[in-house]
Amino acid sequence: MLIDTKFLSDNLAEYKAALKKRGSKINLDELISLGEKRKSLLIESEKLRHERNQLSSALKEKPTEQVIQKGRELKEKIQGLEEELAKIEPLISEQLMTVPNLIHADSPLGPEENKKTLRTQVEPPKFDFTPLDHEQIGTQLDLIDFERGAKVTGSKFYFLKNEAVLLEFALVNFALSKLTKLGFVPVITPEMIKDDILKGMGFAPRGPETQMYGIENTDLSLIGTAEHTLGGMHAQEAFNSKDLPRKYVGFSSCFRTEAGGYGKFSKGLYRVHQFDKVEMFIYCKPTESEKMHQELLSIEEEIWNDLEIPYRVVDLSTEDLGAASYRTYDIEAWMPGRDGGSYGEVTSTSNTTDYQSRRLNIRYKDNDKLDFVHMLNGTALAISRALVVILENNQQKDGSILMPKSLHKYLPFELIKPR
Numbered sequence: 001m002l003i004d005t006k007f008l009s010d011n012l013a014e015y016k017a018a019l020k021k022r023g024s025k026i027n028l029d030e031l032i033s034l035g036e037k038r039k040s041l042l043i044e045s046e047k048l049r050h051e052r053n054q055l056s057s058a059l060k061e062k063p064t065e066q067v068i069q070k071g072r073e074l075k076e077k078i079q080g081l082e083e084e085l086a087k088i089e090p091l092i093s094e095q096l097m098t099v100p101n102l103i104h105a106d107s108p109l110g111p112e113e114n115k116k117t118l119r120t121q122v123e124p125p126k127f128d129f130t131p132l133d134h135e136q137i138g139t140q141l142d143l144i145d146f147e148r149g150a151k152v153t154g155s156k157f158y159f160l161k162n163e164a165v166l167l168e169f170a171l172v173n174f175a176l177s178k179l180t181k182l183g184f185v186p187v188i189t190p191e192m193i194k195d196d197i198l199k200g201m202g203f204a205p206r207g208p209e210t211q212m213y214g215i216e217n218t219d220l221s222l223i224g225t226a227e228h229t230l231g232g233m234h235a236q237e238a239f240n241s242k243d244l245p246r247k248y249v250g251f252s253s254c255f256r257t258e259a260g261g262y263g264k265f266s267k268g269l270y271r272v273h274q275f276d277k278v279e280m281f282i283y284c285k286p287t288e289s290e291k292m293h294q295e296l297l298s299i300e301e302e303i304w305n306d307l308e309i310p311y312r313v314v315d316l317s318t319e320d321l322g323a324a325s326y327r328t329y330d331i332e333a334w335m336p337g338r339d340g341g342s343y344g345e346v347t348s349t350s351n352t353t354d355y356q357s358r359r360l361n362i363r364y365k366d367n368d369k370l371d372f373v374h375m376l377n378g379t380a381l382a383i384s385r386a387l388v389v390i391l392e393n394n395q396q397k398d399g400s401i402l403m404p405k406s407l408h409k410y411l412p413f414e415l416i417k418p419r
Contacts, residue, residue, distance in 0.1 A: 003096065003358060005035025018102045021109055021318035031095045038088050045081040048074055097199060101355040104327035107318050114317040115330075121301065122310040124334040124341060125393055133337025134391040135268035138164065140399065141416055143391075144269065156258065156266075156273045160387075163416045167390070167403070168276065168383050170410035172251060175278040175303065175380040179249035182299065184280060187250045189229035192220045197232035200360040202324030202352070211256050226250035227377040230281035234362050239373060241366035245284035245292060249380060252277060268388065270335075270344060275384035282376045285364065286354065289374035293351040296378035297329050300347045303380060306406040309389050310334035312343055325350040333389040346385045349378030 008015055009032045019026055052074040108116045138144030142162055149158035160168060180186055195205035195214075198221060204210045205221045212221040223229055230250045239246065254277050258266070269275075280299065282292045297313065304311045316328040328350040332343035354372040357363070363370045394402040399418040408414055 003099065005032050005038075005092065005096070008032055008099070009035070014102060015099070018100070021103050021107075022100060022321065023111070023319045024100065026095075026098060028099075031092070031099075034088060034092050034095070038085065038092060041081050041085050041088070045078060045085070048078050048081070052078065097359075098323075100321075100323040101202075101326050101352060103318055103321065104351075106315070107321070107327050108315055110317050110319055112317060112320040115320065116315040116317075118313045118315055118329075120310075120312040121305065122308070124310045125336065127336070127395075127397075129397045131336040131341075131392065131395055133267065133335075134388045136337070137391045137395060137401065138268070140418070141401070142419055143416070146268070154273075156271070158269070158272065163413065164387065166411060166413075167387065167407070167416075170407045171381055171383055171386050172276065172278060173410045174306075174407055176249060176251070178303065178306075179278070179280065179299070179380060182247075184247040184249035187226075187230065187233075187248050189223070189226045189233075189250045189252045191223050191229075191252055191255075193223050193228050193232060195219045195221060197235060197360070198228060200235065201228055201231045201356050202322065202359070203228065211258065213255050213257060222255035223252060224256045225254050225277060225377075226252040226279040227281060230279065231356055231375060231377070232360065234283065235360040237362060238370060239283065239362075239364040241285070241364050244364055244373065245282050245288055248281045250279045250281060252279070254382075267338070269384040270388055272384055275382060277382045278380040280349075280378040280380050283357075283362070283364075283373045284376070285366075286371070286374050289351050289353060289376060292374075292376050293327065293329075293349065296349040296376060299380070300331050300349060300378055304331060304333065304346070307386070307390065307404045308406075309393055309404075311346070322350065324352040324355045326353045326355070327351050333385075335389060335392055336395075337388075337392045344385070344388075346382065346389060347379035349376070351376050 008028060012028060012032070015028055019028070052071065108114050135144070135146070143160065143164035145159040145161060176186055192215065198205040198212065203212065205212050206214055211224055214221045229252070230248050253274060255274050258271055258273060280296055282296065284292050301313065311331050311333045314330045314332060316330060321328055328348055330345045331347040333346040335342060335344050338344060351374065353374050356375045357372040362373050364373050390404065391401055396402060401416040403411055403414050
């Protein structure tokens with residue numbers, strides 16, 4: 001159930017302000033005008049149907065030629081109105097799908113570079129040698145093979161090998177253990193998703209703007225994150241109020257075309273077409289979503305503190321928000337191998353309020369009243385980027401890599417040694 005044109009009209013100033021903050025050119029006045037036209041067509045159609053129903057009793061008796069002619073005229077008019085409605089309704093639905101969410105009042109205004117750093121945690125390491133980037137480390141220690149990945153699949157695919165494989169599973173177990181102890185229900189999700197669920201989540205399954213791999217001759221796409229499937233899990237359902245908040249931690253492989261992404265930093269594992277990810281997802285009452293958003297951010301910070309990685313928390317600016325996002329925080333970790341050392345995004349958490357739940361019709365029942373839930377998502381660990389920062393920050397002068405203490409119980413080694 002999308003927002004409708006009446007809802008837009010009733011909240012026009014708020015939506016126009018949000019579009020301006022996003023730098024969006026969507027014409028809401030035109031959309032509302034289409035909605036008004038649709039309404040007038042429906043009213044006129046209903047009026048003519050009522051008139052035809054009244055006429056039908058006369059047609060059952062001995063109708064005059066005038067009554068018969070009137071019946072024909074009403075039928076043609078109704079058919080004409082139905083044809084107009086058939087043209088206008090898809091236009092309205094299509095344009096409504098493009099309207100993004102509202103924006104939190106505290107989100108920084110403007111383009112991507114206007115994001116606000118809220119805090120920086122842990123000083124970056126100081127090396128008494130020139131640090132390598134993770135691609136060099138992975139090649140030297142025989143942990144990552146990009147060349148053969150490209151040979152069998154294509155560019156931006158790779159083989160993980162040796163200790164890197166065990167490190168990946170240690171990271172997954174570490175994240176799942178932490179989240180399940182916090183009450184998150186563990187889920188392994190499907191890795192394909194219907195296009196209508198993706199649209200409901202606010203993602204484009206097809207077309208030049210998509211980041212999704214579509215599956216030919218089906219209405220399915222490969223998921224870009226378990227957020228997609230965890231969000232669609234309760235489509236067309238209603239929670240009982242007492243069962244909220246509902247918290248999930250999902251594991252999946254993720255597939256992204258990264259179309260248009262090569263102008264950004266994309267070296268090695270940082271931007272790839274396939275990677276594994278542990279994702280957090282929450283359904284809650286509207287009054288709880290601000291608190292739940294801070295909880296997701298707190299968990300993300302706890303994970304990076306446990307992994308002993310330097311990071312900073314940023315509040316994304318309005319023009320950099322996804323269409324579904326009301327507010328988004330990123331955690332950017334220190335990457336010593338990137339251009340002499342810089343920060344790069346490793347996790348993200350967004351409050352989408354009722355944007356996705358309206359489109360997927362996900363509600364909760366409280367005292368016999370139905371309302372839309374709020375939905376939130378947050379990265380626990382994107383494994384490929386976690387490998388980047390662990391390898392780069394923990395490298396030693398002799399070429400070995402120290403493992404974070406928090407992972408020792410999940411690994412059969414504490415040090416990856418040079419071969």
